[in-house]
Amino acid sequence: MLKLTREELERMADVDVRTVELSGLTDLRDIQIDTSLPVAKKLEAFASQTGNVYINRIGDYVVKVKFQKKGASMEDKMMEYLQRLAEVHL
Numbered sequence: 001m002l003k004l005t006r007e008e009l010e011r012m013a014d015v016d017v018r019t020v021e022l023s024g025l026t027d028l029r030d031i032q033i034d035t036s037l038p039v040a041k042k043l044e045a046f047a048s049q050t051g052n053v054y055i056n057r058i059g060d061y062v063v064k065v066k067f068q069k070k071g072a073s074m075e076d077k078m079m080e081y082l083q084r085l086a087e088v089h090l
Contacts, residue, residue, distance in 0.1 A: 002048050004047065004053070009053070009054075012053055012054045012055070013054045015054065015055045015064075017055065017062045017064050020055060020062060022057060022060065024051070025051070025055065025056050025057040026049065026050040026051055026052075026056045027056070027057050027058065027059065028056050028057070028058050028063060029058060029059075030049075031046060031049045031050065032045075032049070033045045033049075053065075
């Protein structure tokens with residue numbers, strides 16, 4: 001089982017997307033996770049396949065994930081994003 005310390009997680013979260021070396025990031029398209037596993041095992045599989053659980057890439061794009069305890073859900077944010085896209089193309 002992969003265990004990350006609070007300090008390791010804070011170090012990962014503090015990486016600046018403007019200065020990170022793209023070639024050193026894991027491409028999210030290369031990560032393989034068995035979706036039949038329980039959530040804890042999926043998280044462990046993800047963490048073990050990437051050098052940083054917060055910042056990775058998709059092709060040439062840097063992707064940084066930030067978690068918050070309160071606020072809009074992922075579904076709410078996705079709906080907001082799609083509505084903005086629809087407005088741009090009207």
